[in-house]
Amino acid sequence: MRHKTKPFHYIIIYAIVLFFVAISVYPVLRVITISLRPGDNLLTRSLRIIPEDATFENYIKLFTNEPFLLWVRNSVLVTITVTIIGVVLASMAGYAFSRHKFPGRKLGLHSLLITQMFPATMLLLPLYIMISKLGLINSFLGLIIMYSATALPFCIWLMKGYYDTIPPSLEEAANVDGASKFTAFYKVILPLAAPALVIAALFSFMTAWNEYIIAAQVLWYEDMFTIPLGLKSFQGNMTTEWGLYAAGAIVISIPVVALFLFLSKWLVSGLTLGSVKE
Amino acid sequence: MKKITVVIMLLLLLSLSILRAEQEKTEVHLWHQMEPSNRKVLQKLIKEFEARNPHIKLVVLHKGTEDIRTGYQAAAAFTGGGPELVYGPMDQVGSFEVMKLEDSEKSIIAPLxxxxxxxxxxxxQTAGKVWYKGHIYQLADRLGNHLALVYNKKLFREAGLERPPETIQELLEFGQKLTKDRDGDGNIDQWGLVWNYTEPFWYIPFFTGYGGNVFDEEQNPTLNTEAAVKAYELIGLMRDEYKIIPQECDYNIADNSFNQGNxxxxxxxxxxxxxxxxxxxxEFGLTRIPKVEETGLWCSPFVSAKGYSINSSVKGKVLEATKKVLRFLTSEEAQRRFTKEVKSTPSLKSLADDPVVKNDPVLKMSARQIEVGRLMPITPEMRAVWDAMRPALQSYIAGSMSAKEAANFQQKQAKKKIAEMYAGTKKEGEKKDHTTVETIFVIIGIALGLFVTYLFIKKLILALFFRKKDSFEIRNSRFAVIMATPAAIIIxxxxxxxxxxxxIISLSNMNMTNVNSWDIVGLSQYIRVFSxxxxYSVLFKTIVWTVVNVFFHVTIGVFLAVLLNRHLPGKTLFRVLLLLxxxxxxxxxxxTWRGMFMAETGAINLILTNLGLPALQWLSQPVTAFIAAMITNIWLGFPFMMVIALGALQSISDDIYEAAEMDGASAWQKFRHVTIPHIKPVMVPAITLGTVWTFNKITIIWLVTNGGQPADKSHILVSYVYRAAFNLYRYGYAAAFSMIIFIILVIFSVTVMRKSGATQKVT
Known part of the structure; x- marks a missing residue:
């Protein structure tokens, strides 16, 4: 199926894909337009993508007038840590839930889901009280724990679901060869689960990278801000620096796109899997 | 293993707190909500202050007006902490005064x-000292925050007008001359007048112009008066008779069209x-909002002071530093700076006749508007009034209520909301005597929690330490438990x-008056929600919202993933673009999507009309506004499902498809019988979680419909509870409401998980 596609099919597929690409790109182009426009206008009658009086002023201001690079550093620090925690712990826990029978397994799986069901807006107050009593106000550690707890349940379920599709005969073979349980997991199964690891990484990354509601509760110093919190500070109650905000939004998306490009190598690793299947 | 982790965590915590403790300077935190232009002035002032007071470090943090309010309350009333200084409009004093510190009758802000x-x-000046219930709780550095009529002299000249309107009649006539179709395409592209229709703050001047008062002497709302009706009718007159204002206008539309000369x-x-x-x-011109001839009254906007309050838990050396900061930020020097650079009206008597104020035409006119303004009410009840007026105003603008109906509606709603805000507050003299009931409930709650935890831990301990010799099962367990524990601890x-x-809060009567002295009242908050x-109507909308969103997320996502999973030149690029x-x-x-849905300037209507379809007033009708929010959320959510599906598809090897092809399977059959079963284990959890997240996703509906517009009719459960309860500090009710949301979701997902068998093990 993947190898033979008729030319006619190609045309249809391209038409469909391009249609969806257009829809996903257009609003983002509008954001770029706002970032290139001088002054702080969110709306305009003009439908031009590149405004007549286009300028990079906002991008320059972003990097020179604002402590943007500091925010980038903070965000990178927090996000990378959360991504590592998310991928490592989820790949382990997901494996346990997929392969092993242990007391509390079902309860555990269900409660993972259940943690996601409470409306987060309503939890802000008790979360704040907790963070504050633990003395985690103004520490990245507090943020990292919060974000990891947000990202992990989904990542665990995802990993568990993916491990389920890998035949258990593989570890059994490894065990027969004398490998320990952990070695079998680490050396045999984990490489096969690369596509799921990619998604878990991307998801953990996004959780931490774009979050500002909890960050706004935890961080009281402007030089500790993460990027989304920094962007939020461009908003006033009535007046918002839309140009700067849009420029910041575009800049903050670039690492996400880059990460995805970098990771997509492993997202197509069906080959690896094909080679070990009987 | 677990112990080690805990110890490490504690050590980390300890080291962090030590790091924070090593400071010689006295830190004073200031939370403020200044607009970006003001913050630049503030920054300069802080630098000067710190240069003069090297032992004080002033840490400022900007938050939105609402975030300051809730943030400060959470910090000060619930944890006894918070910043030393808090800056904002004077009406926040009401919401702070009502909240008391733990174990005391003291408010969370100090009497100055x-x-x-x-x-x-x-x-x-008198207005600069914010008195409330017998104390000065705030000291202003400026007066104002008031509306006035701004006009563009250039456009006035072009229309042959030499001066701004002074009466409502003139406003209507001038407006007609100024409303133009400049390019002759049949659409108006220059409006006579614009303002933010969605907020009642802008309705107040008309209301007062006809002689309206928000409260009577006993602080009861009076919103269904003749004045309220006439004010609505005036807006209708402008829109339908004179056609000088657009059909739809929020803050950004108004601001942008005036700023761009439209x-x-x-x-x-x-x-x-x-x-x-x-x-x-x-070409900037400023004047009073006109006079109503019938009453002889000027349209009076609300005028408020903005200023600083001190946290009442601040003591000793820090308090001295804080006092110094407040003194500096309200000083003549500081006020003059703000006046010069952002045209604020100073609160010091000495600056009233200062050349900075006297010689500035804008400030002079601003002061003339303040003369006929009304002081903004400070009581927390005003929040209920705003929440009652907003839907009335929006319904009137959307044409679904007459002027009379809107006036009656806002009165009824205001009364109801005020009653709800104070539901659970003890009457004067009533003693707090529910301690036994309270204790029993708390004990039951804690016992229940401990019991569940105990069951869980017992199983774990059994698995970890009491290994039966050579039992494969248990050895297996130990490995699995070790693998799963770190994640479980964090979560x-x-x-x-x-x-x-x-x-516990959901079983209590907690509201703004008793945050530290609430009582357990049992299930009454739950009963209130269900009654x-x-x-039920919001629940129905939430279900529609969730089903539609998740359906499109999954179908579009899987569809695109299947298309992009084949050999297709350029697919890497497409994937990235689809991820945007x-x-x-x-x-x-x-x-941006909200902008695209705007009736007159938005891209969506442009496309519709080009296709020969009728343009829609997307955002001012409940159904279309809801659809607009769903379209936006579908757009936001499909890439996530696409990525998941792309990953899931990697688990299918080509051989399976080839085998199916050999059996003569059609493309659909292959999808149905090969693809779906293979991606199911990964997709089911993603879909379940996607459903849960969508059910509780407040941000998108809030942003696209601007907080449930029109008239609070495009809410889902979470946004509704935020608007109706959290916003009015009905903590008990809000907690019960969220418990109900939680239970609905638990029932849903347990059913799905059972049916799909996703918790089953494959081995």
Missing amino acids: EDLYSPEFFAKF AAMIINGDWSWTKYIESPQV FGVVVYPFFYNL EKIF PWAVPAYITAL
Whole structure:
């Protein structure tokens, strides 16, 4: 199926894909337009993508007038840590839930889901009280724990679901060869689960990278801000620096796109899997 | 293993707190909500202050007005902490005064008259000292925050007008001359007048112009008076008879059209004026909002002071430093700076006749508007009034209520909401005597929690330490438990406390008056939720919202993933482009979508009309506004499902498809019998979680419909509870409401998980 596609099919597929690409790109182009426009206008009658009086002023201001690079550093620090925690712990826990029978397994799986069901807006107050009593106000550690707890349940379920599709005969073979349980997991199964690891990484990354509601509760110093919190500070109650905000939004998306490009190598690793299947 | 982790965590915590403790300077934190232009002035002032007071470090933090309010309350009332200084409009004083510190009758902000001498206060104008319930709780550095009529002199000249309107009649006539179709395409592209229709703050001047008062002497709302009706009728007259205002107008539309020379007049506040003065398309003119001839009254906007309050838990050395900071930030020097650079009206008597004020035409006119303004009410009841007026105003604008109906509606709603805000508050003299009941409930709650935890831990301990010799099962368990424990500690460590906290609050009568002295009242908050009809209609909307969103997320996502999983030149590029809706921060793209749905300027209507379809008033009708929010959220959510599906598809090897092809399977059959079963284990959890997240996703609906517009009719459960309860500090009710949301979701997902067998093990 993947190898033979008729030319006619190609045309249809391209038409469909391009249609969806257009829809996903257009609003983002509008954001770029706002970032290139001088002054702080969110709306305009003009439908031009590149405004007549286009300028990079906002991008320059972003990097020179604002402590943007500091925010980038903070965000990178927090996000990378959360991504590592998310991928490592989820790949382990997901494996346990997929392969092993242990007391509390079902309860555990269900409660993972259940943690996601409470409306987060309503939890802000008790979360704040907790963070504050633990003395985690103004520490990245507090943020990292919060974000990891947000990202992990989904990542665990995802990993568990993916491990389920890998035949258990593989570890059994490894065990027969004398490998320990952990070695079998680490050396045999984990490489096969690369596509799921990619998604878990991307998801953990996004959780931490774009979050500002909890960050706004935890961080009281402007030089500790993460990027989304920094962007939020461009908003006033009535007046918002839309140009700067849009420029910041575009800049903050670039690492996400880059990460995805970098990771997509492993997202197509069906080959690896094909080679070990009987 | 677990112990080690805990020890490491504790050590980390300890080291962090030590790091923070090593400071020689006295830190004073200030939370403020100044607009971006003001913050630059503030920054300069801080530098100067710190240079003069090297032992004080002033840490400022900007938050939105609402975030300051809730943030400060959470910090001060619930944890006894918070910043030393808090800056904002004077009406926040009401919401702070009502909240008391733990174990005391003291409010969370300190009475300032105990802290400074009478001579110091004498320097301020009366309006600058914010008195409330017998104390000065706030000291203003400026007056104003008021609306006035801004006009574009250039457009007035072009229309042959030499002066701004002074009466409502003139406003209507001038407006007609200024409303133009400049390019002759049949669409108006220059409006006579614009303002933000969605907020009642802009309705107040018309209401007062016809003689209206928000409260009577006993603080009861009086919103269904003749004045209220006439004010609505005036808006209708402008829109339908004289056609001088657009059909749809929120803050951004009004602001942008005036700023770009597409509207001749705007009613807007002093915070916006500097921007218009700087705009090349605007020749700035400022005047009073006109007079109503019938009553002989000027339209009076609310005028409020803005200033600083001190946290009442601040003591000793820090208090001295804090007092110094407040003194500096309200000083003549500081006020003059703000006045010069952002045209604020100073609160010091000495500056009233200062050349900075006297010689500035804008400030002079601003002062003339303040003369006929009304002081903004400070009581927390005003929040209920705003929430009652907003839907009435929006319904009137959308044409679904007459002027009379709107006036009656806002009165009824205001009364109801005020009653709800104070539900559970003890009457004067009533003693707090429910301690036994309270204790019993708390004990039951804690016991229940401990019991569940105990069951869980017992199983784990059994598995870890009491190994039966050579039992394969248990050895297996040990490995699995070790693998799963670190993640479990993080997740449940974060979730357990907030969950039980909410559970207990949901059984209480907590509201703004008793945050530290609430009582357990049992299930009455739950009964209240279930007895309100609106709960069921909002629940129905939430289900529609969730089903539609998830359906399109999954179908579009899987469809695109299948297309992109084949050999297709350029697919890497397509994938990245399709990922963009997920990658760009949703806050700005959601607002961009809102812009695209605007009736007159938006891209969506442009496309519709080009296709020969009728244009829609998307955002001012409940159904279309809801659809607009769903479209936006579908756009935001499909890339996530696409990525998941792409990953899931990697688990299918080509051989299976080839085998199916050999059996003569059609493309659909292959999809149905090969693809779906293979991606199911990964997709089911993603879909379940996607459903849960969508059910509780407040941000998008809030941004696209601007907080449930029109008239609070496009809410889902979470946004409704936020608007109706959290916003009015009905903590008990809000907690019960969220417990109900939680239970609905638990029932749903347990059913799905059972049916799909996703918790089953494959081995």
